[in-house]
Amino acid sequence: METIINSSYLITIGTLIGYERKMKCKELAGTKEKEAYKQIPFCEGICCVQTYRNIEKATLEVKTPIYEKLLHKLGYEMIYDDDLYKEINYRLQNLNDAIEKYDLESVFIIVDKLNNLLKNSEKDIYQKYLIQVIDVIYQYYKINEFPDLINVEMMKSVYAGFPSYIKSVMIDILYKYAVLNIIDDNEYVKYVKEINLKTSKYVPNQINYLQFLCNIQDFDKFYLIFEEVLKDLKKKRLFLRMLDIYDLKIIADLNTDPTRIVKDIDECNINVDRVMNKLSFHEDEEVTSKTIKTKLSQHYYNIGYSLMIARQYNEAKDAFEKSLNYDDIFELACKVFLFNCYDRLGFDCVEYRNYINLSRTYDTSNKHYVLFLYYVFKLENNNLRERLKYIKKYVLNYILPEDTLLIRILFFEINNLAKATSNYQVLQEFIEKMGLIN
Helix, strand or coil: CCCCCCCHHHHHHHHHHHHHHHHHHHHHCCCCCHHHCCCCHHHHHCCCCCHHHHHHHHCCCHHHHHHHHHHHHHHCCCCCCEEEEEEEHHHHHHHHHHCCCCHHHHHHHHHHHHHHHCCCCCCCCHHHHHHHHHHHHHHHHHCCEEEEEEHHHHHHHHHHHCCCCHHHHHHHHHHHHHHCCCCCCHHHHHHHCCCCCCCCCCCHHHHHHHHHHCCCHHHHHHHHHHHHHHHHHHHHHHHHHHHHHHHHHHHHHHHHHHHHHHHHHHHHHHHHHHHHHHHHCCCCCCCCCCCHHHHHHHHHHHHHHHHHHHCHHHHHHHHHHHHHHHHHCCHHHHHHHHHHHHHHCCCHHHHHHHHHHCCCCCCCHHHHHHHHHHHHHHHHCCCCHHHHHHHHHHHHHHHHCCCHHHHHHHHHHHHHHHHHHHHHHHHHHHHHHHHHCC
């Protein structure tokens, strides 16, 4: 075939060839067939080992026939349509822009258009992997989860070889995965360093880095960067994204000077009004935009979470109710926290009924789901000893020492049940397991 003059495409292909070869080695481990996919025999007769290594590391563009021959060894064809490639990448740039603006309606429309363009995925390695990447992005923004962990692992291995506009989005998604799924603090820090989050200039990743600094409690650096990011958001008129960093400032102040929290929340509420006005919504009008509903739901969830940590349960209750009224993106955690607020404020558990139905099916091992099921049981069963037995049998094993807020919720519940039943065995087990007493 004729030589392709497209460095960005060829560099991506080189990355994908390297990843596919490694997956073949893994798949064929322990068999003779694996030998053909080891680095040296794989590139033998096609190119020198160093050239192959540079292709694999996405650091070198070489003559097209080399890519073609390497692809044939993996069962792919060298399919390249310049007009199609440009159209795909135009849509990817649109996707980058829509995510930066947090315009979810546009995100879903663009994903549909991309999937319609990607029709040769079986034999075209670029399109095959791009479909998988787009699916991970879609699933996150649709349900705030990562149902296909294999594709997430793949993204982490290949993101560096993709053009900057989709690479930035992939880094954003990989960070979101780390936040939701990596429990160990050291592993979390290591993972974030590996995806080069700090150096990304993409707005969502600047916000992600602020969140990372909050999570590792490097608040000096957080405050140093905060004003710079805020200034950038104002300049780009990204008002919905401003909600994110105001929420993070509350978390930072909660850890450094809790006396500023009330003032922070007042500033946040002013910003919400500003956002609504800029987007032509008024207090007496119903918000209909899915994007705005989702972002406001996230904002009020974050407010409620911070207020709950600060033990301001009445205000937290109001925030969680607002979050659930706008959207269900955080419904599990939101409902668990809300039910605990009801209990602490002396509400009867009959109040749960307004929020007892779920919008979708959840993984049964999800710890928020496990706690939610306890509250469902609690609503239907007034026997305090049975409630205590339920916690011991179905809940305790899911809660870990690092689950600070969930520990506080469960301690409140178990402690009250222990006092009411004069049965302190479960409470003692819980205290020992969580390391609450030396």
